Amino acid sequence: MIDQDIKKLGFGLMRLPKKKDNSIDIEETSKMVDLFLSRGFKYFDTAYVYPGSEEAIRKALVERHPRNSFYLTSKLHAGAAKSEEEAKNEIYVSLERTGAGYLDYYLLHALMDDNYQQYEDYHLWDYVKELKEKGLIRHYGFSFHGTPKLLDEILSKHPDVEFVQLQLNYADWEDVNVQSRLNYEIARKHHKPIIVMEPVKGGILANPPKEVQELFRAEEPDRSIPSWAIRWIASKPGVMVVLSGMSNYQQMEDNSSYMEHFEGMSEKEEKIVEKATTLLFKDAIPCTACHYCTEGCPMNIPIPEIFSCYNMVKMGVDPEDAKFYYERRIKGKGKASDCLHCGQCEGMCPQHIEIISKLEEISALFD
Ligand code: SF4
Numbered sequence: 001m002i003d004q005d006i007k008k009l010g011f012g013l014m015r016l017p018k019k020k021d022n023s024i025d026i027e028e029t030s031k032m033v034d035l036f037l038s039r040g041f042k043y044f045d046t047a048y049v050y051p052g053s054e055e056a057i058r059k060a061l062v063e064r065h066p067r068n069s070f071y072l073t074s075k076l077h078a079g080a081a082k083s084e085e086e087a088k089n090e091i092y093v094s095l096e097r098t099g100a101g102y103l104d105y106y107l108l109h110a111l112m113d114d115n116y117q118q119y120e121d122y123h124l125w126d127y128v129k130e131l132k133e134k135g136l137i138r139h140y141g142f143s144f145h146g147t148p149k150l151l152d153e154i155l156s157k158h159p160d161v162e163f164v165q166l167q168l169n170y171a172d173w174e175d176v177n178v179q180s181r182l183n184y185e186i187a188r189k190h191h192k193p194i195i196v197m198e199p200v201k202g203g204i205l206a207n208p209p210k211e212v213q214e215l216f217r218a219e220e221p222d223r224s225i226p227s228w229a230i231r232w233i234a235s236k237p238g239v240m241v242v243l244s245g246m247s248n249y250q251q252m253e254d255n256s257s258y259m260e261h262f263e264g265m266s267e268k269e270e271k272i273v274e275k276a277t278t279l280l281f282k283d284a285i286p287c288t289a290c291h292y293c294t295e296g297c298p299m300n301i302p303i304p305e306i307f308s309c310y311n312m313v314k315m316g317v318d319p320e321d322a323k324f325y326y327e328r329r330i331k332g333k334g335k336a337s338d339c340l341h342c343g344q345c346e347g348m349c350p351q352h353i354e355i356i357s358k359l360e361e362i363s364a365l366f367d
């Protein structure tokens, strides 16, 4: 049985502290590990593809603490392998690097609509079951960046999967690209415990625009800004662990202090987060993703999805990162610069958005 009663903060090991020579600072990581464990947390999350992370956690955690005092997670990335055999060998590399003997949780890593088939073709769903039978892993699941439709398909086809890891945060909750809320609802429908990744959206919600910070500080001056994002998602039913990719001792000190005895956000605080979300999107294109505009577009341009990528930039996401989503959305469809200026879409838009000029602006940004 999965232990769902653990304290809800997980230590994400992707962005560990670095020394001047760019190697992982094991001493600092060890101090963070010790504080985390001393405050009653157990869940550590690494992956085969996180450079140096599995070796670092061997030194900072596995070699310094009893094996039964923590849960260690790693992941298998099919895209990092050139063949089925190589993909299936990743677990043995992870076990050797971590020295953990077994992994408490093992995930098929970063599934999405573009790469899902590779996991099927490599027979990895049967493989994780075999690994569990052999005692090399205790539980298996997958991390996911795709559409709710695909998530529903996977969970229907593989009902034995024990948990899912999703990108959930208040900025992505209604986003048409990430679709946090819809994916959360699918996981709940299938009764799967949820592990949350990117609760602060790659750092954006740790350092949001000034107005958002002022709103939070006016309410509770002593609380850190990221605490709002982490506590908000940790309050959702079904959330087992919220991963935070902590990079220094001070972040560990802060996160572990408010999550140590966390019992959920108050209604009043949730309302503040709602307000913050509105402020966050104040310079965004007010597209509701109704899709009325796309029906008759002769160039098949995914207008609302493209607008969502633009809105990410307005919220503070690095344009290069937003471009990654943009390129995924236009695959096999029209891009912003394909617009013929026919005007069909603008006549359909209930929000009266000047779609053509916005597409020109977006084209200059991404195409
Ligand atoms: S104006 Fe551009 S985006 Fe709008 S329907 Fe025509 S081609 Fe498509």
Ligand code: SF4
Pocket (backbone or CB within 6 Å): 286, 287, 288, 289, 290, 291, 292, 293, 294, 303, 304, 348, 349, 350, 351, 352, 353, 355
């Ligand atoms: S019609 Fe307007 S609001 Fe609806 S998806 Fe298109 S741009 Fe967005």
